[in-house]
Amino acid sequence: xxxxxSARTTQTISAAAMGALLLVSAKKHFQQPKFFTSVVPDYLxxxxxxxxxxxxxxxxxxxxxxxSALAVMSREEWIALSGLLEATAAVGLLxxxxxxxxxxxxxxxxxxxxxxxxxxxxxxxxxxGTASERRIHTLRLPLQLPLILWAWSLAGAKHPYETP
Numbered sequence: 001x002x003x004x005x006s007a008r009t010t011q012t013i014s015a016a017a018m019g020a021l022l023l024v025s026a027k028k029h030f031q032q033p034k035f036f037t038s039v040v041p042d043y044l045x046x047x048x049x050x051x052x053x054x055x056x057x058x059x060x061x062x063x064x065x066x067x068s069a070l071a072v073m074s075r076e077e078w079i080a081l082s083g084l085l086e087a088t089a090a091v092g093l094l095x096x097x098x099x100x101x102x103x104x105x106x107x108x109x110x111x112x113x114x115x116x117x118x119x120x121x122x123x124x125x126x127x128x129g130t131a132s133e134r135r136i137h138t139l140r141l142p143l144q145l146p147l148i149l150w151a152w153s154l155a156g157a158k159h160p161y162e163t164p
Contacts, residue, residue, distance in 0.1 A: 015093045015154050018106070022090035029083025033076060038123070038133070039116035039140070040078045046071040085109055093154065103154035110148045117141040 005013075029036060073081065089109060092102025121141050124133035 011099075011154060011156075012096075014150070015099055015103070018150060018154065019090040019093040022086045022093070022106070026083045026087035026090065029079055029086065033079045036079045036082070037075060038137070039113070039120045040075045041116055041119040043068045044070050044073070044078060045075045046073055082109075082113075100155050103151050103156075107148050107151035107155065110144055110151060114141075114144050117144055 086109070089102055089106040092098045093106065095102075117137065117140055120133075121137040123129060124137040
């Protein structure tokens with residue numbers, strides 16, 4: 001008798017695999033935050049004076065560039081938040097009752113991360129970019145699409161081009 005897995009078993013294994021990947025990545029956010037520094041866009045980062053508070057008097061000086069309207073957290077805070085989001089998504093994917101919502105949230109999270117990867121690639125190919133940065137970010141950006149589609153598939157959602 002040939003062995004076959006049900007669609008539910010396949011989805012459970014796939015969700016566990018993505019959950020494991022997310023947990024490993026979340027752990028790396030806290031153990032090696034510098035790895036993620038380049039994929040946090042500058043326009044999202046609040047410029048602090050080193051004490052944790054924004055220097056309002058000198059916020060336009062060359063040493064403390066003007067904060068954008070989207071700059072609500074420091075780069076380190078964004079890295080920690082994204083690590084927490086990834087850990088939360090991983091747990092949500094492992095629980096069958098929350099899997100669909102967690103998978104949709106994970107797909108949205110990976111989609112939001114595209115902005116950081118595009119910005120990092122833009123900077124890598126800019127005047128200050130190195131050959132190593134160009135290579136790394138050229139490889140990292142295209143990995144987002146399979147991750148988005150994988151998460152989307154765990155939500156049980158149909159691809160736009162599929163027929164019912």
